[in-house]
Amino acid sequence: MKVLAIVPSIYNTSPGQRFRIEQWEKILREKGVEITYSPFETIELNEVLYKRGHTFRKVREVLRCFVNRQKDIKALGNFDLVYLFREAAILGPAWFERRIANSGIPMVFDFDDAIFVPYKSPANGYLSYLKFPQKTATICSFSSHVIAGNEYLASYAKRFNRNVTIIPTTIDTEKYKPVEKAENKEVLTIGWSGSLSTVQHLDTIREVFKELAKTERFRLRVIGTGSYKIDGVDVEAMVWRADSEIADLEKIDIGVMPLPDDEWSRGKCGLKALQYMALGIPTICSPVGVNTKIIQDGENGFLASSKEEWVEKLKKLLHSYELRKRFGLAGRKTVEENYSAKVQAPRVFEIFKSVVENTSGRKNSL
Numbered sequence: 001m002k003v004l005a006i007v008p009s010i011y012n013t014s015p016g017q018r019f020r021i022e023q024w025e026k027i028l029r030e031k032g033v034e035i036t037y038s039p040f041e042t043i044e045l046n047e048v049l050y051k052r053g054h055t056f057r058k059v060r061e062v063l064r065c066f067v068n069r070q071k072d073i074k075a076l077g078n079f080d081l082v083y084l085f086r087e088a089a090i091l092g093p094a095w096f097e098r099r100i101a102n103s104g105i106p107m108v109f110d111f112d113d114a115i116f117v118p119y120k121s122p123a124n125g126y127l128s129y130l131k132f133p134q135k136t137a138t139i140c141s142f143s144s145h146v147i148a149g150n151e152y153l154a155s156y157a158k159r160f161n162r163n164v165t166i167i168p169t170t171i172d173t174e175k176y177k178p179v180e181k182a183e184n185k186e187v188l189t190i191g192w193s194g195s196l197s198t199v200q201h202l203d204t205i206r207e208v209f210k211e212l213a214k215t216e217r218f219r220l221r222v223i224g225t226g227s228y229k230i231d232g233v234d235v236e237a238m239v240w241r242a243d244s245e246i247a248d249l250e251k252i253d254i255g256v257m258p259l260p261d262d263e264w265s266r267g268k269c270g271l272k273a274l275q276y277m278a279l280g281i282p283t284i285c286s287p288v289g290v291n292t293k294i295i296q297d298g299e300n301g302f303l304a305s306s307k308e309e310w311v312e313k314l315k316k317l318l319h320s321y322e323l324r325k326r327f328g329l330a331g332r333k334t335v336e337e338n339y340s341a342k343v344q345a346p347r348v349f350e351i352f353k354s355v356v357e358n359t360s361g362r363k364n365s366l
Contacts (some may be wrong), residue, residue, distance in 0.1 A: 004079040017302045020074030027345035075115035082107040094135040097233025101142035106277040106359040114267025144355045149269035150290040169269040170341040171278040191252030193223040259286040282324045300330035
């Protein structure tokens with residue numbers, strides 16, 4: 001089976017893409033699936049897209065990417081299936097998706113964020129007005145099958161397509177393995193991993209860390225931005241790097257995933273929490289969206305809403321090695337059983353296989 005993966009980002013640069021189709025590729029290949037990636041971004045666009053400013057260069061590179069995407073449409077006949085992650089182009093309506101649908105080549109659409117909700121990027125606010133979030137409904141209707149990252153997204157997709165399957169974001173449990181932590185560590189590290197566009201979520205619990213620092217000794221590791229400060233808190237900030245991602249996460253003793261309770265955040269698929277848990281790191285999340293399904297409060301992690309709850313539960317973990325260890329083991333088990341690539345990728349294959357076979361059957365009956 002030859003699959004054209006139309007994706008937004010360059011290989012191994014985007015979390016959603018990396019922890020979905022790129023991670024599933026190895027298992028799909030073993031089942032006879034040959035994937036050809038076609039990112040919308042070029043290296044030149046990727047260098048500036050997530051930085052503030054560089055407006056002229058961004059516009060120039062985006063136009064170049066549109067021209068490149070036209071080549072994919074002309075090559076569709078070489079493939080059995082199109083896998084579309086999020087959108088064919090980062091701006092504009094569903095032009096390319098419509099042409100794919102008209103080509104007769106079946107398309108499986110996969111999305112792991114509430115991309116149908118208007119969202120203003122911290123780095124590209126002006127470009128957000130050209131995102132056309134309403135095109136998500138059109139793409140769903142054009143698709144032979146829709147893969148959604150959680151129940152909230154699936155509920156939206158089912159309004160436009162009856163063939164919808166929930167496939168959660170997954171972790172490669174052969175790469176992510178728990179690391180034994182010292183029981184009497186002098187200073188524990190509370191950690192968060194994200195990006196420039198999501199660091200605003202960490203900001204929602206800044207006061208928690210200030211309050212905690214009044215009585216507790218800890219270090220806050222922030223992965224995803226080179227600069228982050230909180231008065232009175234020992235903060236270690238670092239940019240995200242693909243080649244050191246797991247090693248950087250392993251230094252964390254307690255992982256946090258705060259989220260505001262809004263439409264955009266309800267579409268999140270819990271990647272940060274799953275990364276921590278796969279490494280055996282005890283985790284605290286806001287009870288928003290899929291987090292309430294991943295975390296059973298008090299069993300495999302903690303859920304916290306208010307400032308007081310965050311402070312109380314962080315203190316419990318800081319003070320108890322046994323609790324950290326118990327949550328770490330339970331969290332790892334949760335990932336292995338429900339959120340591992342080994343469990344979910346075969347389900348993706350069955351979707352691909354079914355879509356291709358049904359399309360071939362319809363062609364043969366004509």
